[in-house]
Amino acid sequence: MNKLKQQHLKDAVKAHAALILSVLFTAFFMCGCADGSNAEEMILASESEAEATEALPETVSEEQISEPARDIYVYICGAVNSPGVYTVRSGSHVFEVIAKAGGLREDADDTVVNQAECVEDGMQITVPTKEQVKNGVTSKDQSASSTNISEVQDGKVNINTADAKELTSLSGIGATRAEAIIAYRNEHGAFTSPEDIMNVAGIKEGLYIKIKNQIKL
Incomplete structure (x- = not known):
């Protein structure tokens, strides 16, 4: 897409230079003041302008098109006030899901939960208690459909x-x-x-x- 825009830009500059050259030739000949040296100078000027287009950068900046946000479903359980499945917008973070679940309970241990992590559709978030972490917590293997942040080995x-x-x-x-x-x-x-x-x-x-x-x- 960038190369196509670049080529269109070059073609436009060349066409513009050719138009200017044509107008100048017409004006000189109509006034009877054109000679060989003037014509040669105009040709050289036109060629220089055309060469300048070759030096233009190969890329043209354009706005990035972002994927539209959509509803996704995330399951949160453990030491939150209202465990359950919640609907959030794609691109949301763990802390936003925790807020929807009524926030963390007083006994929650948030040191093992990455609240800045982006959530995915079908993700599962498990918030352990401080007592559970004290007794030993290991990270659960992630899968394509769900993610447990931690699981107590009980x-x-x-x-x-x-x-x-x-x-x-x-x-x-x-x-x-x-x-x-x-x-x-x-x-x-x-x-x-x-x-x-x-x-x-x-x-x-x-x-x-x-x-x-x-x-x-």
Whole structure:
């Protein structure tokens, strides 16, 4: 695009020089004052102007076209006042999602959360408590669909990220119920509270009571 604009600019300058030269020739001949030396000088001047266009820079500055902002969905959980899935504009940052979630709780440890990080569609943000960090926190592997900032190694199964094998380690959860949990997540999105697992077909209050101390978000 820049080269095309550059060529158009050069062509315009050359055309302008040719027009000036034509007018000068006409004026000189009509006045009877043109001679060989004047014509030669005008030709040289025209050539010099044309050569000047060759020295123009190869690039022409132009405004950058930004991608339009769009709505994206981010899940935030852990030590925030209102965990859940929130809609934000693309290009938003972690601190903006935290604000939408009612801010950090008093027991939140924000030293392990990069609040200046830009969020992505489908991202998951987990804010740990100070006690959890004290007991040991490791960064969770990032994936294309979600990102956990931290995960506490407490032996509990994260029902939002666990695969079928991990889910079947829970009491009373076999392969069929594990697949039902994954299918529910795929259809409805991440669980916003541990109790939401009772919305999955085949998991009632009795089973939830058995596994509630084995699961987390």
